[in-house]
Amino acid sequence: MEASSLRPEVRSLAEMKIPIGPQHPALKEPVGFMVNVEGERIKSLDLDVSYNHRGIEKGVEQRDFNQALYLIERICGICSHAHATNFAKGVEELMNLEIPKRAAYIRLIVGELERIHSHYLWVGVAGHEIGFDTLFMYTWRDRELVQDLLEIISGNRVNYAINCLGGVRRDLNEKTIKLALDHLKKLGERAAYYTQLATTEETMVDRLSGVGKLPYEKAKSLGSVGPTARGSGVDSDVRRDDPYLAYPEVPFKVITANNCDVLGRTIVRAGELAQSIEMTKWALENLPPGEIKKAPPRSAPPGEVISRYEAPRGELVHYIKSNNTDKADRFGVRTPTMANWPSVVEGLTGQNIADIPIVVAAIDPCLSCTSRTTFVDIDRHKSWVWNWDELRNYSIRWYKENKGIYWGD
Amino acid sequence: MTDENPMLAVVKQDLGSKAVEVTAPRRKRMIIAATPETYRDIIKYLQDKMDCYHLSVLQGVDNRTNFEVVYHFWSDRNGMFTVKVALPHDKPAIGTITDIVPAAILYEREVHDLFGIEFPGHPDMRRLLLNDEWPKDEHPLRKDWKMDEKKFYGGVKSSTGGEKSG
Numbered sequence: 001m002e003a004s005s006l007r008p009e010v011r012s013l014a015e016m017k018i019p020i021g022p023q024h025p026a027l028k029e030p031v032g033f034m035v036n037v038e039g040e041r042i043k044s045l046d047l048d049v050s051y052n053h054r055g056i057e058k059g060v061e062q063r064d065f066n067q068a069l070y071l072i073e074r075i076c077g078i079c080s081h082a083h084a085t086n087f088a089k090g091v092e093e094l095m096n097l098e099i100p101k102r103a104a105y106i107r108l109i110v111g112e113l114e115r116i117h118s119h120y121l122w123v124g125v126a127g128h129e130i131g132f133d134t135l136f137m138y139t140w141r142d143r144e145l146v147q148d149l150l151e152i153i154s155g156n157r158v159n160y161a162i163n164c165l166g167g168v169r170r171d172l173n174e175k176t177i178k179l180a181l182d183h184l185k186k187l188g189e190r191a192a193y194y195t196q197l198a199t200t201e202e203t204m205v206d207r208l209s210g211v212g213k214l215p216y217e218k219a220k221s222l223g224s225v226g227p228t229a230r231g232s233g234v235d236s237d238v239r240r241d242d243p244y245l246a247y248p249e250v251p252f253k254v255i256t257a258n259n260c261d262v263l264g265r266t267i268v269r270a271g272e273l274a275q276s277i278e279m280t281k282w283a284l285e286n287l288p289p290g291e292i293k294k295a296p297p298r299s300a301p302p303g304e305v306i307s308r309y310e311a312p313r314g315e316l317v318h319y320i321k322s323n324n325t326d327k328a329d330r331f332g333v334r335t336p337t338m339a340n341w342p343s344v345v346e347g348l349t350g351q352n353i354a355d356i357p358i359v360v361a362a363i364d365p366c367l368s369c370t371s372r373t374t375f376v377d378i379d380r381h382k383s384w385v386w387n388w389d390e391l392r393n394y395s396i397r398w399y400k401e402n403k404g405i406y407w408g409d
Numbered sequence: 410m411t412d413e414n415p416m417l418a419v420v421k422q423d424l425g426s427k428a429v430e431v432t433a434p435r436r437k438r439m440i441i442a443a444t445p446e447t448y449r450d451i452i453k454y455l456q457d458k459m460d461c462y463h464l465s466v467l468q469g470v471d472n473r474t475n476f477e478v479v480y481h482f483w484s485d486r487n488g489m490f491t492v493k494v495a496l497p498h499d500k501p502a503i504g505t506i507t508d509i510v511p512a513a514i515l516y517e518r519e520v521h522d523l524f525g526i527e528f529p530g531h532p533d534m535r536r537l538l539l540n541d542e543w544p545k546d547e548h549p550l551r552k553d554w555k556m557d558e559k560k561f562y563g564g565v566k567s568s569t570g571g572e573k574s575g
Contacts, residue, residue: 223512334466
């Protein structure tokens with residue numbers, strides 16, 4: 001690593017710089033942090049996201065629209081459907097192709113199931129980072145129900161590949177719909193329980209409130225998106241404000257919270273779980289009949305389109321420029337995690353070292369496994385290395401000893 | 410998808426000669442072509458009058474004869490506004506907007522990294538996405554960029570023979 005790429009500014013002997021990452025086990029996708037601390041307090045934070053550039057934007061320019069669709073699906077393992085759908089609807093807009101209604105509904109159903117599994121995953125990870133592993137076990141067990149459903153609907157557990165240009169690849173039959181409604185009933189009961197837990201369980205409320213402060217004004221000016229913005233009271237949701245697929249027809253509420261901290265983000269996600277479950281149910285019950293796909297033209301006329309999608313982590317933007325060929329001339333992606341990094345920096349400044357895991361996890365970033373954290377003590381000229389687990393254990397111990405927050409072994 | 414954008418006439422009239430061209434492909438979408446002299450005024454106008462609080466992203470485009478920087482601003486009320494600024498292919502540069510739009514801080518670094526477009530005035534212009542061993546002055550999203558087999562682009566160096574890109 002080039003020394004200047006992470007630039008700690010050490011001003012006094014009491015200050016320390018702590019590099020964290022680049023490998024990170026909370027989720028996938030590696031990122032490096034250089035944290036500048038004075039005692040327990042974080043004074044400033046710098047980040048390096050250069051470890052996982054795969055050149056997909058360039059790759060898309062060299063593939064035709066059909067091939068690109070499946071490459072784009074692999075941008076993210078958790079919200080693969082978000083990327084594929086956003087690209088497909090953008091290209092269809094360029095081609096002036098309207099997809100059959102049933103296809104729009106099936107895309108929406110898979111999209112909302114994806115949000116449910118992603119939010120369940122997040123609640124579990126958040127529980128794990130604060131030492132509440134029982135919650136992790138519960139939510140990941142429930143998440144299996146959604147994963148099973150996605151596999152039955154699409155044939156795949158991770159990259160569903162349900163989309164094709166002009167519609168969807170597979171239809172839903174009566175048996176699948178019945179099974180899905182059964183599963184969703186169970187999931188709805190669990191979601192209600194988690195909502196109650198996030199808002200009333202005393203230890204959890206104590207641990208999460210006031211942590212990772214992101215005031216409303218900052219959330220707006222730093223361009224935060226998704227549950228991170230909505231947890232700070234920013235009332236925006238692409239599904240409602242810039243509707244696509246069948247969202248104008250499906251009734252739902254946009255959940256916001258005014259806590260402006262990690263608790264707010266948790267409340268928003270728990271609320272969205274319940275909303276998504278209801279939306280999926282409604283879409284399954286009101287699924288319009290008809291065909292599921294139309295043949296797309298090979299090429300798109302010259303033009304440009306900006307395609308937006310409310311991914312589980314927030315607003316996802318694709319910019320697609322076509323030039324009358326079967327390839328995109330320019331394909332630009334802005335993922336929600338990218339938009340939320342400045343809010344992590346804002347949320348961690350002034351906080352404790354012990355809050356790093358949960359504040360980083362609170363934007364639900366796409367990060368990666370096996371982390372090493374080096375602690376450098378400038379004062380004593382020594383350094384030591386912590387991996388993410390040790391940092392997490394330290395965090396849990398610190399809260400146990402200083403705040404009395406502990407869920408037991 | 411063919412419905413009209415009701416704001417088109419208003420924006421056209423307000424911007425007058427500041428905008429080179431204003432078009433609206435559909436409702437909630439508007440594309441404003443600007444120049445390096447007027448883009449800041451237009452962005453301020455969008456913030457003040459059109460309620461554009463959110464910079465969705467800013468991106469670079471290589472049109473082979475020139476570069477474009479494309480700013481996408483979102484307003485809950487009026488939809489998406491795309492501001493395009495054309496820059497010369499030789500030494501492209503455009504002043505930073507981080508002073509009026511703090512959210513641009515990472516996006517400008519990304520465009521600088523991948524397209525080699527300079528943003529004078531940016532407070533912290535370092536590499537963002539490419540690794541530290543990536544050769545200087547190589548910007549992979551430029552259309553004329555080709556990987557040089559002899560150069561090292563980061564990753565693991567091969568122990569046998571020459572350097573390999575990972």
